[in-house]
Amino acid sequence: MATAVLPQPVQNLINELARLPGIGPKSAARLTFFLLRDGSNQALELADALRDLKERTRFCSVCFNITENDPCQICDDDERDQELLCVVEEPLDMLALERSRAYNGRYHILHGAISPVEGIGPEDLKVDELIHRVQNGSFRELILATNPTLEGESTALYLKRILAGNDIRITGLARGLSVxxxxxxxxxITLGRALDGRSDL
Amino acid sequence: MATAVLPQPVQNLINELARLPGIGPKSAARLTFFLLRDGSNQALELADALRDLKERTRFCSVCFNITENDPCQICDDDERDQELLCVVEEPLDMLALERSRAYNGRYHILHGAISPVEGIGPEDLKVDELIHRVQNGSFRELILATNPTLEGESTALYLKRILAGNDIRITGLARGLSVxxxxxxxxxITLGRALDGRSDL
Structure with missing residues (x-):
């Protein structure tokens, strides 16, 4: 007697989805059967979007932002402050800063943070490229805007140490209460930092 | 001054992923950036798997199982009991029964359960096809193996009502303790059902 198994294409998709972070085998199976039952072309539209992602985007050769054109629109914008450089972990962090409309300089995307636990060292990040940019640029200030986490703070400390001596002001974002x-x-800890950083009203 | 936005292919993929059940905009963004950073070809492999799912699988015209060949290997297997029909909600339910190796008959996949809350009625399921199969087949027993949930039980009751009078034994799976x-x-409730269904040792 033949025992039923999943058809190969179904099992393949479950395996592929289960390789994504945060998606286990059960979610992968649920998503696959959702796409199978779906009458519209959602699976094909998703396939096209995935293909486009790899074929139509690249990293900006200056700041390592994700972009369709190299250099990206921020590096290409002469109206932005050329002497201000903000270092972030991820492209999404840059977008968050852009949404604040409070920053008008350049960016540098590290693509991660130093994390000995996960085996991520400076050589896995765009650190050498940052050093090169700082040494060959004319920046007056470097804002280390890594995340306020253990990994982010360690990365900022590391960067501060290796970039000190370049005759450049190195700053970090204020810690304090969320508006x-x-x-x-x-x-x-946040409350302590908010007290330390208190200012006259 | 230009404000940075996500490149169109990146935003597209985030939108497509966020349409999947259980994946919100934040998870969609995290997955997209994971695939962007990924050095291997995981995004393209996933795209191929999605395309194959639609192009290489279909529903079995007899039992509505998902299959590469029509009829599926179970409907095509003469060694299976031709007079025993087990009705399940989903292909994964059928696979669970197959794994038990305790069943040797045919299947019928409803592709869901009746759920007034979600607006799913019998016309959205393979119910007409089941009625047709029962009336034109020579089944001696119909096992209604829908899930032990409100929707599953309602669906079983509904099927029992419309299929009664076909000179066929209609049964359901036992409720009781998990081994x-x-x-x-x-x-x-399970304990009550286990007591009701107690048997001599």
């Missing part, structure tokens, strides 16, 4: 947040529910 | 489970943590 619209609640003092009662603010963690003690 | 290897713990009596202390078994919910009271």
């Amino acid at each position: 619209g947040g609640d003092l009662e529910y603010t963690d003690e | 290897g489970g713990d009596l202390e943590y078994t919910d009271e």
Whole structure:
């Protein structure tokens, strides 16, 4: 007697989806059967989007932002401050800063943070490219805007150490209360940093 | 000053992924950037798997299982009991029954369960096809193996009502304790059903 197994294309897709971070075998199976049952062309549209992602985007050769054109629109924009460089971990961090409309300089995307636990060292990030850019550029200030996490803070400290001596001001983002947040529910470390950084009203 | 936005292919993929059930905009963005950074060809392999899913699989015209060949290997297997029909909600339910190696008959896949809340009625499922199969076949027993949920039980009751009078035995799977489970943590409804269905040792 033949025992039923999943057809190869179904099993393949489950395996492929299960390789994605945060998607286990059960979610992968659920997604696959959703796409199988789906009457529209969602699976094919997703396939096209995936293909486009690889074929139509690249890293900006200056800042390592993700872009369709090299250099990217920010590096190519003469109206931005040429002497201000903000270092972030991910392209999404850059977008968050852009949304704030409070920054008008250049960016450098590290594509991660130093994390000995995950085996990520400076050589896995765009650190050499940053050093080269700082040494060959005319930046007056470097804003280290890594995440306020253990990995982000370590990365900022590391960068500060190797970039010191380049005659450039090195700054970090202020820590403090979230606007619209609640003092009662603010963690003690953030509250401590907010007190340290208090200013005259 | 130009404000940075995500390149169109990146935003497209985030949108496509966010349309999948259980994946929100944040997970979609995380997955997209994972695939962008990924050095291997995972995005392209996933695209191929999605394309194959649509192009190389179909529903079996007899039981509505997912298959590469029509009829599927189970409907095509003469060694299986021709007079026994097991009705399940999903292809994965059928695979679970196959793994038990305790069933040797045919299947019928409904592709869902009746759910007024989600607006799913019998006309959205393979119910007409089941009625046709039962009336034109020579089945001696119909096992309604829908899920032990409100929707599954309602679907079984509905099927029992419209298929009664076809001179066919209609059965359901036993409810009771999970093998290897713990009596202390078994919910009271299951425990009640296990008591009702007790048998001599």
